[in-house]
Amino acid sequence: MKIYDAVVIGAGVAGCAVARELSRYKGSFLVVERALDVCEGTSKANSAIIHAGFDAEPGTMKARMNVKGNKMMDKLSEEMDIPFKRIGALVVCLSEDGLPRLRELYDRGIENGVGGLSLLSGDEARVLEPNLTDEVCGALLAETSGIVCPFELTLGLGESAAKNGVEFRFDTKVAGLKREGGCWTAATDKGDLLARTVVNAAGVYAGELHNMACESKLRITPRKGEYCLLDRTAGGHVSHTVFQLPGKLGKGVLVSPTVHGNLLVGPTAADVEDPETAATTAEGLREVAEKSAWAVKNVPMRQVITSFMGLRAHEDGDDFILGESAEGFFDAAGIESPGLTSAPAIGEYLARLIAEKLGLPVNDSFDPIRKGVPKVADMPTEERAELIRRDPRYGSIICRCEEVSEGEILDAVHGVLGAKTLDGVKRRTRAGMGRCQAGFCSPRVMEILSRELSLDLTDIRKSGKDSQIVLGRTRKEGE
Incomplete structure (x- = not known):
């Protein structure tokens, strides 16, 4: 069985930031996420603010990571093509x-x-x-x-990590952690995973994972x-x-x-x-x-x-819990506000600790550049016309409120960490985020997902496994 250098549990903004920073080093890294996509937990619903850093108590991890993360955001937004x-x-x-x-x-x-x-x-x-x-x-x-857009920040970090060699496994829930023989075994509902180190970036579940691995207990x-x-x-x-x-x-x-x-x-x-x-x-x-x-x-x-x-x-001590809490077990726990701002700094901090512990060499082939799905509605007229000339599907508007084309949705579905659900398409393209809130475009997006992923319409989900939209057919195909 493969032994990873690091398994990151959680594909929210903190987990994806750690993964991206780990990919700056040579090693084998895996992100495990219980949901069907990145940004399905705490990271998907927040104030979308990049905080300045005046609120946190001086000397705390919140203060340190907030101020540093804020300063990193300009360069990061340019590298990852995200609005900021x-x-x-x-x-x-x-x-x-x-x-x-x-x-x-x-x-x-x-x-x-x-x-x-x-x-x-x-x-x-x-x-x-x-x-x-x-x-x-x-x-x-x-x-x-x-x-900032919290969806695109998380997606950008995750896609950049994947582009640089980090593996992702979705729909995989970690149910147990045990260390023996200098290695962690993460028991999941899809089989065991072995890792030299584990990163706990599980959001509201981070306390449960910490308490599986550590003698000192944590309450989230x-x-x-x-x-x-x-x-x-x-x-x-x-x-x-x-x-x-x-x-x-x-x-x-x-x-x-x-x-x-x-x-x-x-x-x-x-x-x-x-x-x-x-x-x-x-x-x-x-x-x-x-x-x-x-x-x-x-x-x-x-x-x-x-x-x-x-x-x-929220952690009882009102601070981020960051660092090695047990041998080879690294916490990114209690990541509430200003967690979105702090995520890039948290990723850098934990990845450096892990690389130093394992003696990982620098990955000279790391590529910081990630391009998001093109936004046809924001393009200059000539650029948009040229894109449509090359591929007419960029001229076929699926979401009228946000002017999202079929070409953009196809890019989202077939991207590095491709969308598999309606919400996955929405967060990558904004299809369904306008005034009608997907009232008109949902059937069209579902048809595209069904066609491109070879899924029956009854298998298309809004977000999670239990968010089925179409329950069955009232007529046989062809009738």
Whole structure:
């Protein structure tokens, strides 16, 4: 049986970042994921913010990884062809009593090495964001904060890792871990895997895996957050990410543009027991609407096109757990906000530790460049015409809301880590992310998946194994 140098458990943004950085070294590496695709857990539903780094306690792993990950993002976005914008963020204070806390955040940011910070009066903040409420009496401006697409960041990291030789196995759940003879055995529902080292990047399940492998125990609590996504017609309501002064459970309800021109509002914050929780609630969405109005006036909530819920992996000590927690067992646990920002730095940190431990040589053939699926709608007219001339399928529009062509969907299906589900296509191309939320394009996308993957329509899934869309046929083929 093959013995891998490292098995990474979890294909979220942290796991994919570790995998990409491991591929800078010569070795045998495998990513194991219980879902059918990358970015199916914590990484798929978050605020899509690249945080500046002023919030984390100085000296913590959160602070270190946040600040470094933020600085890595410009180069990374260029190498991996992912959308990223440094739009800046405002943390607003709604009462005079909170101004000392705002000053504490500023001082903490300076201590963490964050540049581009300044304290503003309420009037100065309203010059930058005219839709701030009259209650805003002060703000912290963080110029280095940005926005990114969490799907494309995770996909980019995963595809880059795969391009550079990392293996991926999906629909494979790790149920046990045991170390003997200097090697780890990961028992999965598809057979055992052997590895010299293991990386625990399992999101809300990271505590379970850690406790299988380590004498010291860890508790990860799923923290639920609900969001509303508004149509592009509302995308210009604010030009910065607007946070409210943080509370015990996080940074509060934010209002932010997205890299694709929408407006995002949320999240709520509530600890839950079930790591499979996925439903939004009327109460939670009302909370999003009500609390967002404290800081930003006239948020056009009638323009909501979808709502969603995400889980954050909160560790009791309120920090990232990174490093070798048992012989050959490396944790990337408790990766909640600012985990998206920190992921590139986490990947670099853990990959270096593993390479040093195993004595892995540098991979001189590592190629950092990854190209995403072409976005026909964003191309200049002449470039788009030339692409369609070469392949007319790029002129056949499948998703009218987002102007996604058949050619783009084919690229997504047949890419390095090809899409196998409706959501897999959506995250790679945005087909189904527009105003109608896949109401018109789903049947067409399903037909393409069925044809290209030689699957019956009853075998096409929205996302997970249990998300069957077509249950059977009412007529025989040909009738």
